[in-house]
Amino acid sequence: MNSQILINYIAFPLIKIAILLAAVFTVVAYIVLVERRLLGFFQSRLGPNRVGPLGLIQPVADGLKLFLKEDLIPTNANPFIFKIAPIFSFFPPFVGFAVLTFALPLIMPSGKMHQFAVADVDLGILLILSLSSLGIFGIILAGWSSGSKYPLFGSLRSASQMLAYEIPLTLSVISVIMMAGSFRLSDIVTAQQTYKFYFIIPGIVAFFVYLISVVAETNRTPFDLPEGESEIIGFHTEYSGMRFAFFFMAEYANVVLICMLTPALFLGGYDIPFLNDLELYKTHPYLVNVLGFLSYAAKSTLFAYFYIWIRATFPRYRYDQLLKVGWSVLFPISLLNLFLVALIKLFLMK
Amino acid sequence: MAISYIGVGFLLIIGLLMVPVTMILGKFFRPSKFEISKLEPYECGIEVKDSPKGRISVHFYIVAVVFLIFDVETVFLFPWAVAFDKLGLFGFIEVGIFLLLLIVAYIYAYFKGALRWEE
Numbered sequence: 451m452n453s454q455i456l457i458n459y460i461a462f463p464l465i466k467i468a469i470l471l472a473a474v475f476t477v478v479a480y481i482v483l484v485e486r487r488l489l490g491f492f493q494s495r496l497g498p499n500r501v502g503p504l505g506l507i508q509p510v511a512d513g514l515k516l517f518l519k520e521d522l523i524p525t526n527a528n529p530f531i532f533k534i535a536p537i538f539s540f541f542p543p544f545v546g547f548a549v550l551t552f553a554l555p556l557i558m559p560s561g562k563m564h565q566f567a568v569a570d571v572d573l574g575i576l577l578i579l580s581l582s583s584l585g586i587f588g589i590i591l592a593g594w595s596s597g598s599k600y601p602l603f604g605s606l607r608s609a610s611q612m613l614a615y616e617i618p619l620t621l622s623v624i625s626v627i628m629m630a631g632s633f634r635l636s637d638i639v640t641a642q643q644t645y646k647f648y649f650i651i652p653g654i655v656a657f658f659v660y661l662i663s664v665v666a667e668t669n670r671t672p673f674d675l676p677e678g679e680s681e682i683i684g685f686h687t688e689y690s691g692m693r694f695a696f697f698f699m700a701e702y703a704n705v706v707l708i709c710m711l712t713p714a715l716f717l718g719g720y721d722i723p724f725l726n727d728l729e730l731y732k733t734h735p736y737l738v739n740v741l742g743f744l745s746y747a748a749k750s751t752l753f754a755y756f757y758i759w760i761r762a763t764f765p766r767y768r769y770d771q772l773l774k775v776g777w778s779v780l781f782p783i784s785l786l787n788l789f790l791v792a793l794i795k796l797f798l799m800k
Numbered sequence: 801m802a803i804s805y806i807g808v809g810f811l812l813i814i815g816l817l818m819v820p821v822t823m824i825l826g827k828f829f830r831p832s833k834f835e836i837s838k839l840e841p842y843e844c845g846i847e848v849k850d851s852p853k854g855r856i857s858v859h860f861y862i863v864a865v866v867f868l869i870f871d872v873e874t875v876f877l878f879p880w881a882v883a884f885d886k887l888g889l890f891g892f893i894e895v896g897i898f899l900l901l902l903i904v905a906y907i908y909a910y911f912k913g914a915l916r917w918e919e
Contacts (some may be wrong), residue, residue, distance in 0.1 A: 463807035465869065467814065521823070521832050525839045526848075533823075543816030548811045569807030576878065598841030598848075606860050613867040620874040628881040629851050687842045695817055770917035773863070777915040781870070781906070785899065788877075792892050795884060 466568045467548075474547055478702045479509035485758045492762035519691030527688065535595060536689070536696035539588025543703035549574035550710055551636040553720045553742045554727070557735050566685025566743070567636070574635040575627065578711060579620060582667060586612050588700070589676065596688035605685035607769060608676030612667060616777030619663035620786035622656035625791040626715045629653065629799065635711075639719035643727050645799065648696070650716040652794045655787040657716050657745050659780050666776065668704045670757060672764040673772060677701075703738040705757055713749035720746040843898050862914045 483498070483505060490497025499505040523529050551564040571577065586609050593605020627633060629649050630641040642648050650657050666673040672714070677684040686697045713719050720742035721727055731738045841848050874913060879893050880887065887894075 457805060459806050463810055467807065467810055470811075471814070517822075517826055518830055520833065521826070522838055524841050525836075526841050537816060539821045540819050541812065544815040544818075545808060545811050548808045568811060569804050571804050571808060596841070598844055599854075606856060610863045611862055612873075613863060617867070617870050617874060618834070620871075621877075624877050624881045627878070628882075628884045631882060631885050633878075633882060683842065691830070692822060696822075759905065773915070773917055777863075777866075778910065785903070789899075792884070792895075796889060796892055 460509075462564075463568060465595050467597075470547055470568055471544070472702065474544065474764065477706050478699060479513070480707060481702055481754060483508050484754070485761070488755075488758045489762055490493075492759075498574070513695065516692055516695040518651065521692065522690050524597055524688050528595040528597065531591050531595035532688075535592035536693050536700075537588075537788050538591060539700040541583060542584045543700060543707045546578045546581050546707045547710075549577055549635055550707075550714070551639065552746060552769045554731055554735070554738045556739060560595075565636070566739075570634065570636050573633045575623060575638070575711075575715075576633050578707070579623065582704070583612075583616060585704070586698070588697070592689065592697070593685040596685075598688050600683035601685050601687045604683055604687065606675060608669065609686055611669075611673065611675060611772060611776070614773050615663040615666035615673075615780070618659050618776065618780035618784040619667060621788055622653070622660040623715065623789050624665065625653050625656045628788075628791060630797055635714050635719070639721060641712055642718045646726075648716060648718045648721075652799070653716065653791055655786075656791065658693045659784045659787065660712070660716070662775075662780060664708045665757070665760065666772075668708060669701060670705065671761040672767050674766060675769060675772065705754070709753040709757065710746075712753050713746060717749050719749075859917060866909055866914055869905065870902070873899075 486508075487497035487499070487505065497505070498508045501508045502509045548568040549571055551570050555563040557563055588800050589608050589612075591603050593601040593603075593608075596602065617779055626638065626649050629652060630638040632638060632641070638649075649733060675684075675687075686694055689697060722738070722741050722745045724742045725741075727738055727742065875900070877895070880891055884891065
């Protein structure tokens, strides 16, 4: 009995975490390469293609270079807070991956069911939202502890940007939660499978508000004022070497997390388009598992491409415009849309 | 069930330890050559004069306060959204009244200029 508990609650989660982290780190490393190469193609150049075939070893080389850089802590900085700030930025997206479900449960020959998730918890989406708010602490602490003017201003700008876009984001996610009636991510996908339409159809406005807000929340172009590589000086100006790499990885981990969350909320997640999954699952469970996982991966890749595409297309917003869009356009729209979705749910989705 | 959060807990511990462990491991490999000019704060080529802990535009505080109000509002909306099927029309009207009060607050803040940046 005791060994059974040990296997079910300690060993299985740890094995799943090992697989998940290996996959996530690979994807995070390679989305950087894919982004650089795609941006190259968008601008009629090749992008990094020298290190290994097609430049495939480039992320390893970059990581190794940053790992071997000297660790500098400026004299003006508050060393303790300066050191813990990357931790606050780094861990939230990685913990968020725990609640994602990648396919319908695997049915073992013995009749046991195994979830394709590290922890398919009942408050999944709430956990991701609250963790993503924790990311602000990393930015504020980094800017404040650097002991330099520009990082401080950068972190303040960045924090008020994230605050402005968090409310539209939360409101549009609430409209999805309302349609599904659950916080659990696998329940949200199952609801879309039983309704036989994706939540993007009744929640089209919520979808676009969500899309704009997550781009702002993850600090990407056209809302990349926190970083602004070329002109504006951002919150991690004083960071170098591996500590900078953690901020960098956190940003891309956030992007990957959002790319995997968006299909689950609005596009049916691991649902296979044009097929009745739940019927087919009764007769061919393994086939549905594999196809569902592939369809989820395809939808996520689409969003990853979309992210890079908008980076190559749009110029950066000015700061007052950015807050104006957040507070006086997206916030009222998302609030009105919540009423609209409530009415649809009340009268049309029975 | 609360026990299913165990995986989240493991991942949290791993995530928190990843940064310190990597930094400590890196100590054995990275160079460390002291040079006072390396440790100066960033400035565009001139020497740093004033302290960074100066005054900050009051707009940041106002925006933070407004955010606090509306973020608490979204917290109230979560339980309503999850129990929407059970509450039905009654819950819809009640939350409608609640949101209406907040929309009045939003309109007030908007015309007071709390959310405007250009002067």
